[in-house]
Amino acid sequence: MQHADFLLIGGTVLTMDDAFRQYPQGAVAICGDTIAAVGPADDVSAHYTASEVIDCTGCCVMPGLVNCHTHLPMTLLRGLADDLRLDVWLYGYMLPVERKFVSPEFVALGTQLACAEMIRSGVTFVNDMYYFEDTIARTIAEVGLRALCSQTIMQFPTPDASSADESLEFTEKFISTWKGHPLIVPVIAPHAPYTCSGPLMRACAEIAIRHDVPLHIHISETYQEVEDSRREHGMPVVNWVKKNGVLEAKVIAAHCVAIDAGEMRTLRNAGATVAHNPSANLKLASGIANVQQMLKTGLCVGIGTDGPASNNDLDHFEEIRLAALLAKGSTRDPVAVPARTALLMATRMGAAALHMGHLTGSLEVGKRADVIVLELDRLHTTPRYADIAIGSDAIYTQIVYSSKSTDVRDVFVNGKPLMRERTLLTLDEATIKTQAHRMAQQIHFFLVAREGDVLRKLAAIGGVQQEESFEVQVKARIDDPQPVIDFINHSGEITIVRHVHYRQYDTYFFFADEPSRLRYREDERLDETGKVVGSRYRLTLVSGQSEREYPHSILLSRVRFMSPADRSLRFYREYFRPAREVEIQKDRLRWEVFYEDEEFFINIDRLVNPPHEGYFLEVKSRTWSRRDAERKAEVIGKLLSRLGISDDAVLRQEYVQIVEESHVQAER
């Protein structure tokens, strides 16, 4: 007779092992962190006594669920902004709020909330990707869940690093700290191909390989991403990441909504795995990943909830059900991804997708004791064809199509109980809820202060299309544009990509108690003879102040949102009811150029109405990172000097300010 810590006995034991063994009257013995025995109740109880015998009659004893992709602390942003375009949601709400609020305290609280929800949903193993991952790892380890903790790397400043270099550095330390922990596997996560350069990708892959840890990345979440990759790199996303060495690591590719058959084979051949996120892919309208084809290709596919801000919860039962249903509906094949396969993706295959299949994901002797007890005898699962089944698959279909996360009764991870009879043992839910509500209130007030009504109204009419962006820019008064034009055309120092002549009609809306202005712009494009050959209408929300100033009054400014203006000026006037309006007409010669390997826009503007003497030179460049902005400011400074523009000529004001000041002067 051997001794076990726990003996789970009397329920249906669903092993999810290779042979999909089931024991209708089964038992599982847990010794320490390990599964010591699995089998018919009589057999197991003949060999084991236990410190605690847990009656599982009417329940299913099964492997804990594996959530293969999420951003746990985003529980705190759940319900903050929904039913918006992906870019508005991401750039308009998530990123700004994250920049402002995400701190070690924030991620710890959000992770606790997420862990409580996951345990209640029967999840025992999760793959997180976020910032301050060291804090997240510590929080999860304290709670007692199993996790891959993926530290996010981006080429832009992030809430936990002002540069990619900085984040690479502390990520290596993070990996060294946690490598070998019984519950936590540290992971490096170059966020996505559109937020990491090729060299940065390569650097991340090298770290993953050197430390032999997985690499977690968003791949082809949207069709737009693939289009962009084909345009910029001349190849689809998987090929590009492969080219940058990423697939040499143990990759977990999240989403893969828009990968083709060739990319699937490439991932499979590299041993990369996929985290499928059905709810988030629908909610953000990214599309429907072809999971059936992935499985046919031999790819290992797990299921993820994605972050709770795009789901909006961590209910893994909903996710599994949707994975099964969506595969059928989207392929019009009712036998696509049957229930058993869906549950496999959420257990054994899910663990394998996290490159941890050897350790967990099924109830097998020697594996870690990550076990849940699910009540089968609920009203919504009545009657039960499971144990008198036509096919032995009936229990899978019951769990996948009818069971709910609220049917989970007990949860064990690594042999330790985390929930018993629906009571959490390692978390204080009431405190977490109180703190989370407090945090939500702060975020709310921040957004109300930042956004006011204008942005909200702008979003409400839809069409907000382009992200918040940052520009490094300088404006200078010039008397004669010809020297500048000559320099652009003939210096040999500048490569012209494109040259356009515009007549621009801008109407600025000013609001009370709101520093931002909304600009309605009509651009008429003119040909050499001055004939109008095209026009476009745009609405832009301009931040009222600059974010930073560099030498020579070069400014870093923020454009909040831009959208095509597909309605009349009258409509916008009535809709936004501005406190004040200013109209400006100007003539603009615009060049898109490369100078010192950096891309710039050069404008030579003349204010036509209200008329204003002389010309204005503008040099602008889009930027995202602080370091990049500094570099660009430096190059602009150099260009100004090559153009002979002195610091005296440089202006801090926007055109609308210049016009208003001359108006005031004229009135004096």
Place this chain on the structure above:
Amino acid sequence: MQHADFLLIGGTVLTMDDAFRQYPQGAVAICGDTIAAVGPADDVSAHYTASEVIDCTGCCVMPGLVNCHTHLPMTLLRGLADDLRLDVWLYGYMLPVERKFVSPEFVALGTQLACAEMIRSGVTFVNDMYYFEDTIARTIAEVGLRALCSQTIMQFPTPDASSADESLEFTEKFISTWKGHPLIVPVIAPHAPYTCSGPLMRACAEIAIRHDVPLHIHISETYQEVEDSRREHGMPVVNWVKKNGVLEAKVIAAHCVAIDAGEMRTLRNAGATVAHNPSANLKLASGIANVQQMLKTGLCVGIGTDGPASNNDLDHFEEIRLAALLAKGSTRDPVAVPARTALLMATRMGAAALHMGHLTGSLEVGKRADVIVLELDRLHTTPRYADIAIGSDAIYTQIVYSSKSTDVRDVFVNGKPLMRERTLLTLDEATIKTQAHRMAQQIHFFLVAREGDVLRKLAAIGGVQQEESFEVQVKARIDDPQPVIDFINHSGEITIVRHVHYRQYDTYFFFADEPSRLRYREDERLDETGKVVGSRYRLTLVSGQSEREYPHSILLSRVRFMSPADRSLRFYREYFRPAREVEIQKDRLRWEVFYEDEEFFINIDRLVNPPHEGYFLEVKSRTWSRRDAERKAEVIGKLLSRLGISDDAVLRQEYVQIVEESHVQAER
């Protein structure tokens, strides 16, 4: 001061009225069956005292949910057979089990189970479509829910009627009995265009119009249905039902997965409404209905769970969430069907979709008190941006994307409490569960006896494609085929649709303890010169006995399942491990013909191996209804007589029996 029966106070009151009014600290007063007051808590409590004041702090008080399409008693078939092709699921499992088990007792029990589940899910109003609808209506009325009870009409025999005439007759009585009931609206439900003839459709519509009750029908659930309609009627489904007078009634069209823009306009112009069933449409792989376009067209669209055998539950929260998510994912528009619209479809618009918008669906003074109390302060809905919202839509996104059915605390219908603090007041769950499990066991034993292991194994390897079918058939020994061939070609009484020459290689698998046989058939099609021009492989599960016998030994037999055999004979042999095998090779001349306006197949067969003297004539026709089978048997009898086949020549045996008998004779 007025007196109310109930005062629900302190929660957020979500009215779902025209203006989407919300009262963050609101109250609802219920007097009798009616909402007497809705508004800010202070206002309402200033005017009303109540027999019972219910504290709704931390909750949302909102209209009960409306389930616009389901088949309630099918709760008892939940999980019986999943992940199968639609036709196998329907014809192989649902219809046979329904034919055997559906009785007034069955529907009463199934309806009780469904009502319990619906109340727990916050549903207060449901549109059912099933058999024995009078019993269902009585059951629902006793429970206290509000319902449309739609009596199914088909041109085939159903569990509650041996003919359409019979069902039309008792449906009229049913309507007369229930018309005017405070909770129940009787409805006529011609099942679908593919189960009702044009004249039957017209008869149903006339009854609906005469009694001024709604008409409930399945429309364009699958693309196949539309294809069939175009082929058979030369028009899409909506046009065909319109042509048959259906749209003159108050129509509720379930599914509408495959209707086009023109059909949407036709439905809208007729005042017809749509019941959208996202889960079932996915699960049965029918596709994804274009709800966004329906709403843009101005159609009134409600949400249904469909029957619990194709869902597999009645959780309306899952359904609403999926309706919102699926619209976004399938259109790639993240603002498609926002949360508020989805909840509208499940409340006010849902009630309107059931042509009862004047009575229920929103919290408005004078409407019936169909009210639920939903707990908002749950772990999975933490934090809450709802009452400090960026947009006032936050409460809708919380309910649609994060809340669960298990968050429903109290349910009132027609002013009566049906659930308080999660306890059902009008149903005994324990008894229902026990009885449901007992019923499931009976169904299971019936299926096990009927199907044995062979079918289960057949289904397990997939590809089971064609439904169970019934054939009226006769076989006769003939010495000389020429007179038959001459009659077919030259009598002028027969119209030949197609003529083929086959060489057929059949291998029969026999099993121990199993009357069915599995036939592996290789058909080689020959041209006039005897050259093989094509071949096909099929697997057929043949019932061991005939279902019925008509004069002249004309038999009604059942073919259980048929599928393309895309694997080798060796594979099937090893997979099914038959107890015994018999091989037969024959030569077949086959004609597809019309005789007396009925379609028949005529085979002239010669047994090549084992060789057998003479020829065999077979006349066969597919059938579905008993009356149709009788008519066909009669026509076959007439044809036999025209061909000069005497009753002596007619054989009851199948070829495999003929071959075995001669073998036995040869051995003697």
